[in-house]
Amino acid sequence: MDVSQLQLKRNITIKAIVTPLWKEEAQKQLQNQINQADSRLQQLEMQSQRVVAEVQKQAVDPEDPAVKQQISSVQNKLNQDKSKLLQQKNQLLQQLQSVQTLELDQEVNQGQAESFFTVTQGDNLIKKMQVEILLRDGVIEEIRGEL
DSSP: OOOEEEEEEEEEEEEEEEEHHHHHHHHHHHHHHHHHHHHHHHHHHHHHHHHHHHHHHHOOOOHHHHHHHHHHHHHHHHHHHHHHHHHHHHHHHHHHHHHOOOOOOEEEEEEEEEEEEETTTTTOHHHHHHHHEEEETTTEEEEEEEO
């Protein structure tokens, strides 16, 4: 059986050119994510207070060590969840700050996509794997590399 060509899959890097519109959109998205993190933090706090109040209300003896242990367990879980959310929020704030300092016309990584491509004997596989798409305000401005 003679195989003269083969279909492969590759990751394509998607880059964006920083424009005023791109910066505005990136900042909006990050700010929305920050607001969502704040909302989840508030919800966690309220949920924790409700659970603790419910445990205390149902307890025959609020001073019982088992009740205190249950409350402590709820509070520990809440603190872990809060810590994760605060970490995420801090990362988002750092990303927001870095977006604000980007210079116009700078290229930034936007993500990745996958595509299929054909190779034949004698092709340079490394070059065929290195393909990028460059966007300006969502419109493809350039496709770089060997298709």
